[in-house]
Amino acid sequence: MPELPEVETTRRGIAPIAGQTVTAVIVRNARLRWPVPAGLQRSLPGRRLRAIDRRAKYLLLRFDHGTLIMHLGMSGSLRIVPAATPAGVHDHFDLVMGKIALRLRDPRRFGAVLWSAAPEQHALLRDLGPEPLESGFDGGTLYTASRGRRVAVKQFIMDNRIVVGVGNIYANESLFRAGIHPHRSAGRISQARYTQLAACIKETLRDALRAGGSTLRDFVHTDGSEGYFQLDYFVYGRDGLACRRCKSPIRVSRAGQRSTFHCPHCQS
């Protein structure tokens, strides 16, 4: 589920718990994408949460002696609940801080809870590309990295080594806004069009962030409320419906095993 806007919305939602001290760790099901490390129940209580950062779709909960790395996978969400709230079937992990708990719910269990003393050097984070909303990312980034690449541009911008945080929804939406056909070969796109695409990626992510992300099925804010960017989609999930710009029927196809939506008239 969560792409950058949803993870960043989550980060902002849990930011207020920074400064608090962990009183307990509850692991109800350690079998996530990777096993939740044993020993957190012992090592975290008494430790103060210093800060909460985000890198790509990873949330980084910083402690003095290391960092708790969390990923929401496809169906994960984090909520702040009263610690005594009864846990649902898919509530796998709680970070308890006195009367409240940060609770991870993840039906599909593609999410992760990991521990690292040096997260930026962790194998999962080490080779990540630039943050799309920061100044280090622009059309030049995409143009340079794409030379000689034959993959579809949609798969190319979903590659975390190129740029992070762009998942299936926002890849589709950004390509529509840029007027680029998702199946076009990455290496055959001009610098001018990549400049446009980079701007559209930033714009799409910012618009989504402003709307509190997209709630399709599982994603909720840390207070349980929903995002509403799904109401603004131009193409994602709109197979057969009229393009909001030109009224042509939106088409669906596959690129890299992911559903891909485009307008045959607006995108080339």
Next chain:
DNA sequence: ATCGGGACCTGCTTGC
């Protein structure tokens, strides 16, 4: 190096 496909897991929707 790049690529395509399979894998991980549950739940909901679709079609026979």
Next chain:
DNA sequence: TGCAAGCAGGTCCCGA
């Protein structure tokens, strides 16, 4: 109505 197949916001890992 029941059941199986197909699909879902991510991304690692393997073999070609």
